[in-house]
Amino acid sequence: MYMNRWDADQESLAETPDLAALAALLADRTRAAICMALLDGGTWTAGELAEYASVAPSTTTEHLNLLVSGGLLAEERRGRRRYVRLAGPDTAETLENLAGLAPYRPVPIRSLAEANQRRALHHARTCYDHIAGALGVALAEAMTERGLLARDYGLVLTAAGAQWLTALGIPDTGPSAAHRAHVRTCFDWTVRRQHLSGAVGAALYRHAVDRAWIVKSPTTRILGVTAAGRTAFRDCLGLPEEALFPSFTPAAPRG
Amino acid sequence: MYMNRWDADQESLAETPDLAALAALLADRTRAAICMALLDGGTWTAGELAEYASVAPSTTTEHLNLLVSGGLLAEERRGRRRYVRLAGPDTAETLENLAGLAPYRPVPIRSLAEANQRRALHHARTCYDHIAGALGVALAEAMTERGLLARDYGLVLTAAGAQWLTALGIPDTGPSAAHRAHVRTCFDWTVRRQHLSGAVGAALYRHAVDRAWIVKSPTTRILGVTAAGRTAFRDCLGLPEEALFPSFTPAAPRG
């Protein structure tokens, strides 16, 4: 079914993106859950996803076939295992944007452990390759207050911000000679405000992990802030004390 | 079923974005077609959409009910008419991103008129509030070559670019004092390359319309380049002659 570039070019006047086909991939509860799980940026096996989504392995196989052939997931087969992950950063970004637009559905909490997990997830978690949750939003807003980011319809990195990054030892990403690394925003579904993504967001995340400011749970998307991280975030950005602990949730915007 | 902010806050630890529900809205051929049509940024009546999508009016009503209550469309009822449009720029942006990720489906061409329409659409069209199609891509690339935009993972406006905009009489958008207007890129499904969107893209589009460089078809998303426009695009940006006529399609990237 693959169309090579020449065919595509010759027929390009008669092609349309099949939005419905792509959306249909995500229109199923189970498949959507799988994609959300993969938003942690990691690689999962088919079995793990089956258990996570509470469906039979055979059902999972069918879903993965669809998602892979639809181009949303990349797969790698090793031995009797099937490893899948999101196809790429643009896929992750689009998914997060979609999630920001989506309506909210209450999810049942059955135990204290689940409640704690939930709280931690809201406080700080990975969003593919950067920091999301209340911590991510607090970071973005602290950087804005300090003039490192400017709010101009979206977010942009200021000259001061670029300087701050270099001072911190975060290398300028991208081939461009300019002092403007790429900034994207990502609508955070937990706090319903924007946090930092794009190349800068990813660099910041890597930096924080390298310096052990934060640690990622091996099995979930949850991030924990270390003692060193608390110090660093306070000193570098003046993050409020409350933002550094899991009970923190920013106030709702605009009353 | 609406949940006010207090309820939402109190329950916020137990909510998840219902990605599947949102995707289900777009997973239908007809609804997807409706959304793509509305990507022209305009306002359509229910009847117009029914005819456009070739379904019964009653069917259209059902679709519009779903899309509106799902938050994708905004509606306004005037007399016996029902006017709908996309809910906002973020909705439009996410839709275009999705379309860029979507697989391509050949569309039957039945007449010469259809073929011409198709060609015009590929050459230049609106993408909500900015210019897309081969012309949009050519603009973005010409600006990049002239150092007005820098390609750094995505696209960013350079200082020279900001200066160029002001010189052209395009006011700096946004409240920020900085010389960095907001730049977004939008993956163009016709040419499969990025064109300029965001505040700068929108300003550029408005400017071009104001100066009568381009004219929008009242019934479709098609843009026509005027004689004045050809001169302006050539003089301001050195756009190649071929890019200014509907037969032009840029070469595929990276052979």
Next chain:
DNA sequence: CGGATGATTCGGTGCTCACCGAAATGTTAT
């Protein structure tokens, strides 16, 4: 006040597809 027009409600029909279990395939471990 009618008659035309745009939109909606409703019942019924047909198709698609998510799901499971049981059996099969292929890989690793003993």
Next chain:
DNA sequence: ATAACATTTCGGTGAGCACCGAATCATCCG
């Protein structure tokens, strides 16, 4: 080799939903 394991294939079932037409409602026009 044999056993344990991860994944896949296949047939069958049930639910959801896109669609239409006919009737109805509401608005605009003469």
